Amino acid sequence: MWEDLLVQHGLTLESVTAIDSPTPDNAVSYRLYTARRPERVPSRPRTNAPPPPNTALGVGVIVHGPDGVLLGRHRRRTWELAGGTVEPGETFAEAAVRELREEAGLVAASDDVKVLGTLLDRVGDVVRLTVPVLITRWSGIPRQREEAIGSWRFWRLDALPQPLFVPSAQCLTAWNPGLPLDHPPAHFQPYASPGR
Numbered sequence: 579m580w581e582d583l584l585v586q587h588g589l590t591l592e593s594v595t596a597i598d599s600p601t602p603d604n605a606v607s608y609r610l611y612t613a614r615r616p617e618r619v620p621s622r623p624r625t626n627a628p629p630p631p632n633t634a635l636g637v638g639v640i641v642h643g644p645d646g647v648l649l650g651r652h653r654r655r656t657w658e659l660a661g662g663t664v665e666p667g668e669t670f671a672e673a674a675v676r677e678l679r680e681e682a683g684l685v686a687a688s689d690d691v692k693v694l695g696t697l698l699d700r701v702g703d704v705v706r707l708t709v710p711v712l713i714t715r716w717s718g719i720p721r722q723r724e725e726a727i728g729s730w731r732f733w734r735l736d737a738l739p740q741p742l743f744v745p746s747a748q749c750l751t752a753w754n755p756g757l758p759l760d761h762p763p764a765h766f767q768p769y770a771s772p773g774r
Contacts, residue, residue, distance in 0.1 A: 580609070580611055581594070581611070584611065584613045588615060588616070589613040589614065589615055589616075590613060590614055590615075590616050591611065591612075591613050592612045592613060592614060593611075593612045594609055594610070594611055594612075595609070595610040595612070596608070596609060596610075597609070597610060633704065633705045633706075633707065634663070634704055634705070634706045634707065635663065635664050635707045635708075635709075636662055636663050636664060636673075636706075636707075636708055636709070636745070637661045637662070637664060637670055637673045637674045637677060637708070637709045637710075637711055638659045638661040638697075638708050638709070638710045638711070638745055638746055638748075638749035639659050639660040639661045639674045639677060639678050639711055639713060640659060640694075640710060640711065640712045640713065640749060640750065640753050641659075641660065641678065641682075641684065641686075641713050641714075641716060642712060642713070642714055643714065643732065645732035645734075646732040646733045646734040646735060646737075647659075647732065647733055647735065647738075647750070648660065648682065648684075648720060648730060648731070648732055648733075649730070649731070649732075649733050649738070649739060649742075649746070650681065650682060650720075650722075650727040650728060650729060650730040651727065651728060651729040651739075652726060652727045652743065653725070653727070655741075656741055656742065656743040656746075657733075657738075657739045657740070657741070657742050657743065657746070658727070658742065658743035658745075658746040659743075659745075659746040659749060659750070660674075660677050660678045660681045660682050660684075661674070661677050661681075661708075661745075661746075661749075662677045662680075662681070664709075669688070670691075670693050670709045670711060671688040671689075671691035671693065671711065672688055674686075674691050674711045674713065675687065675688050675691065678713065678716070679723075680723060680724065681723055681724055681727055682720045682721070682723065682730045683718055683719070683720060683721045683723050684716045684717070684718045684719075684720060685716060685717045685718050686713050686715065686716040686717075687715075690713055690714070690715040690716070691711050691712070691713055692711060692712040692713075693709060693711050693769055694709075694710045694711060694712060694749075694752055694753055694768060694769060695709070695710065695752060695766055695767050695768040695769045696708070696709055696766070696767045696769075697709070697710060697745070697748050697749065697752055697764040697765070697766050698764060698765045698767070699748070699762060699763070699764035699765070706745070708745045708748065708749060710748075710749035710750075710752045710753055712753060720732075735754070735757060738750075738757070738759070742759065742761070744761050744762060747759045747760070747761035748761050748762075748764045748766075751766075752764075752766045752768070
């Protein structure tokens with residue numbers, strides 16, 4: 579039992595010495611265990627410089643209601659969903675709510691966000707992981723909040739504007755595969771609905 583405990587705690591057992599009583603009529607016996615902690619192999623970064631970014635993780639927020647889906651016009655002339663980078667410590671739902679408020683001024687609750695799955699593609703040397711989410715309950719009127727994107731409005735699904743930003747088109751296709759959208763392929767892994 580003691581040998582097993584020593585090994586379970588990361589020690590290497592070297593020897594066990596029995597120490598018996600010097601008098602034959604005394605049955606007391608002791609065990610002396612000799613164990614050592616194995617030498618650990620250290621690790622360190624290759625350089626002091628941080629690694630170059632090679633993965634981008636973001637959310638694409640599909641706000642859908644009776645008037646269609648919410649899209650804004652980027653200053654680079656693409657139409658796109660609200661969304662952006664997930665910050666450290668945020669859930670996907672929290673990131674979606676924050677991005678929607680920061681970019682379009684709409685307020686939603688994390689409980690009203692449905693995470694649809696993950697989209698994986700590659701742009702040059704960067705692996706892009708986009709999480710499409712769906713919001714069908716919110717408050718407020720869309721308005722420009724950031725310099726880069728504005729002209730927020732709802733578009734009918736049969737009259738979407740052109741051109742769409744690639745990740746936005748991928749998110750919309752993941753949500754509604756019947757939409758006639760062209761975009762580079764992305765692998766979509768849907769999340770199972772609760773109860774499935």
